[in-house]
Amino acid sequence: MSICPASRQRVLREHFGILPAEGQLVVALAGNPNVGKSTVFNALTGLRQHTGNWPGKTVDNAQGTFTYRNQDFLLVDLPGTYSILAHTVEEEVARDFICFGQPDVTLVILDATCLERNLNLALQVMEITPNVVVCVNLIDEAKKKNIQVDIAALEQELGVPVIAAAARSKEGLDDLLAALYEVASGARQTSPRQISYSPEVETALLLLLPKIECLIYSKLPARWIALRLLDGDQSFVDSISCHLELNRRPANREAAG
Numbered sequence: 001m002s003i004c005p006a007s008r009q010r011v012l013r014e015h016f017g018i019l020p021a022e023g024q025l026v027v028a029l030a031g032n033p034n035v036g037k038s039t040v041f042n043a044l045t046g047l048r049q050h051t052g053n054w055p056g057k058t059v060d061n062a063q064g065t066f067t068y069r070n071q072d073f074l075l076v077d078l079p080g081t082y083s084i085l086a087h088t089v090e091e092e093v094a095r096d097f098i099c100f101g102q103p104d105v106t107l108v109i110l111d112a113t114c115l116e117r118n119l120n121l122a123l124q125v126m127e128i129t130p131n132v133v134v135c136v137n138l139i140d141e142a143k144k145k146n147i148q149v150d151i152a153a154l155e156q157e158l159g160v161p162v163i164a165a166a167a168r169s170k171e172g173l174d175d176l177l178a179a180l181y182e183v184a185s186g187a188r189q190t191s192p193r194q195i196s197y198s199p200e201v202e203t204a205l206l207l208l209l210p211k212i213e214c215l216i217y218s219k220l221p222a223r224w225i226a227l228r229l230l231d232g233d234q235s236f237v238d239s240i241s242c243h244l245e246l247n248r249r250p251a252n253r254e255a256a257g
């Protein structure tokens with residue numbers, strides 16, 4: 001499931017103002033407000049960062065770079081959101097970047113002191129892409145509140161790497177870098193847990209999926225698109241038209257890849 005490299009590069013540049021250098025892997029940083037995204041961003045990128053706005057939106061766009069094991073990365077700090085079902089412009093930016101910008105890995109930062117609320121976003125991102133790393137941040141605050149997080153069990157349940165961190169004191173960041181490298185480079189395969197919906201919804205999905213597959217040539221996750229269509233999510237339909245040239249039938253299989 002991916003847009004071909006040339007199209008993706010064009011979408012990143014023209015639609016999101018992101019210009020990855022040759023060979024640079026793109027990391028999207030997502031999370032609820034106030035969970036420590038900027039703290040992680042600053043710790044990983046140091047002074048190699050710049051801020052602006054998302055094209056056409058008055059929403060902050062921070063980009064920075066770092067290198068790990070001789071691999072260059074471009075880290076993009078997405079707006080803090082509770083959801084990416086696009087009820088606000090921030091959610092629309094986060095959703096469209098993850099869906100159409102197709103980062104090599106999306107890092108979802110969770111607040112260890114209120115995991116239940118935070119996991120909602122992680123599960124939504126995992127419906128769009130398998131390339132996810134979860135960081136359970138503020139683990140020091142959780143300890144103070146006698147909250148214990150079973151990281152291994154969470155990783156088992158989610159099917160993606162889960163790393164505990166206290167970003168303010170730079171705890172856990174080495175493990176985080178290793179996990180980002182492994183997922184973004186393809187060295188580690190994930191199997192993200194997918195939400196099962198009611199039998200009615202699952203039946204409707206089965207009917208919709210083949211039709212969607214014919215239209216999008218595996219450029220996007222068909223199940224997620226089907227769910228948005230069942231939601232009647234017009235903003236997402238508009239985004240598909242804006243970011244993908246669906247009426248252009250691929251001339252060869254490369255264009256579908």
Ligand SMILES: Nc1nc2c(ncn2[C@@H]2O[C@H](COP(=O)(O)OP(=O)(O)OP(=O)(O)O)[C@@H](O)[C@H]2O)c(=O)[nH]1
Pocket residue numbers: 031032033034035036037038039040079080137138139140141165166167168169
């Ligand atoms: N104790 C503790 N505090 C942290 C940790 N990570 C971040 N913080 C603090 O939490 C607050 C919020 O951190 P930010 O990095 O600004 O969070 P954010 O997710 O970027 O917030 P928004 O951009 O407003 O959504 C700051 O005061 C940080 O210093 C951590 O691991 N432990």
Ligand SMILES: [Mg+2]
Pocket residue numbers: 037038039
């Ligand atoms: Mg921030």
